[in-house]
Amino acid sequence: MLIALDAMGGDCAPTINIDGAVDTVNEQNNIDVILVGNEPLIRQQLRKKRFDPSRITIHHASQVIEMLDAPSSAIRKKKDSSIRVGIDLVKAGQADAFVSAGHSGVIMATSLLLLGKSRGVDRPAIATLMPTLKDPFILLDVGANVDCKPENLLQFGLMGNIYCKLVLGRNQPKIALLSIGEEDTKGNELTKEAFKLLKNTSLNFIGNVEGKDLFTGKADVILCDGFIGNIALKVSEGLAEAMLKMLKQEITSGSAGRIGYLMLKPAFRNFKKRTDYDEYGGAPLLGINGASIISHGRSTSKAIKNALGVAADYARKRVYEAIATAIEGELVASSAAPASSMEH
């Protein structure tokens, strides 16, 4: 698989992006990378690295989208941005997938503009993996759609189901709706309507789950609108960080604590790995007709490497085509009943 990586997106670009690309080709045989961005800058940084030069190429792009750019004007005015040039490579068939840790709004809008939506999809969604006490689960949407209709949540369910089957390899994924109580009568107007739609599908819909159930491994795929999803994701990240800081403050405030801390270091390292969002790398844009993957703006080189892995897997398994097939199948199924009663 050949992945176009936005070298200029993210808080520590291009350094960590380049590191992530180099680590990837050094550790994996089946992923090659095109670094998209300021060619002289990238070439200079690459010079210090050791890797097979046939497996990393550079594709120049003269402009960079800044995090404060408004998506609409950025897309109109920066036609040679690393995001646009990278997605264009996918469109032209010169790359199998695109990865960026840059402006997620611009990545989504440009992916929509150039690659379009999968057949039957109304609104693409950003799907992210989150850790639990058991296996990770998929949360979507985490930010693409802040105001949703019940039909959007239904489609998120169909898309998340396919993604979970193909990429996580789980049969019959348990699909749940994020709400404020388990009964179907609990929730807001949106979730109550979405509940009715979801229970009439072929999905293994297990009903509502609450915020406290997120990390217990109750569901494989959890659905919500992009506003809620973003809040849930950011609250989790913020709390995980705050808890580790508090714990460190407590631990290093006494000398017995300091010795204990040293003895516990391996345990802390394992723990951090289990709760580390870097481990889960990229969030694909489900419903886009192609492989376009968002990595966290604060990505480390490990997160970039993992996002490149997600992108390669997503493209290899052609998840976007499976999504189109699944949504068309569900539309046919739901229209079958009235059609057969019409007797032409």
Added chain:
Amino acid sequence: MLIALDAMGGDCAPTINIDGAVDTVNEQNNIDVILVGNEPLIRQQLRKKRFDPSRITIHHASQVIEMLDAPSSAIRKKKDSSIRVGIDLVKAGQADAFVSAGHSGVIMATSLLLLGKSRGVDRPAIATLMPTLKDPFILLDVGANVDCKPENLLQFGLMGNIYCKLVLGRNQPKIALLSIGEEDTKGNELTKEAFKLLKNTSLNFIGNVEGKDLFTGKADVILCDGFIGNIALKVSEGLAEAMLKMLKQEITSGSAGRIGYLMLKPAFRNFKKRTDYDEYGGAPLLGINGASIISHGRSTSKAIKNALGVAADYARKRVYEAIATAIEGELVASSAAPASSMEH
């Protein structure tokens, strides 16, 4: 202060409720308690305890609201429930405040029915304290109103401001809106409209905060609709629990780890205290014309004790009256401009 405590509400009622009441009168001079519920049962359990019998009385109520009861029918059919009887004591002036760890929907609805809303308030809200790296902040609404209008969020801001000033003793509390980006253009339809309303008030409105900012102490009061607030609260509780479990698994999986754990025990105990929701006790119903306080369904006796403390403070400072005054003042201020330009 004399507080009516629902002896029958919560997962471990009446045992921990009675323990919380006994601990309160033994530790605090200025709070007496009326235990509301099944008199023979309460009397039997109280017999084993040591306390000044003049400071805990029992008020019989023959019925109990179960967590699965639908609020509307529970209120109609269970007229002698411990929740209703307790709130009736406040209404009749026989208690200064009411505390319950029972069905929050029924507590809210019954408080509305019997005590009514503070003047000028459209929708009461549940306000809870949450821990941060610095001081705790107030989050509201955490569940009373799942679908809100921008005007509701404005009133939540006015109410939270008063609560923060009077109960936490902070001057000029920093009020923020929970959203998915800091700029006023980021958010859903609700938050974008609420942003406009909030910036035209006398409040110290600092704009949007994101989910990741919740635990950094950026704001004193954070506003959201009840659906979002409930999700944010439950996600936090769930993650804090999951992280402690994961950490314990890691720590006890090696013998060096076990020794380290013993050395760190005091640090863990302090840490747990800082992140412990029990420490923060009760969530008052802001906008109800009287003191009605919800305690967590999984409350321990410490949480009940802290909720009784919150209730006494809330009643003593007559927060509900200050809220009515503040909302009336803001309504006058906002209508002053157009009125003065009309020149009658």
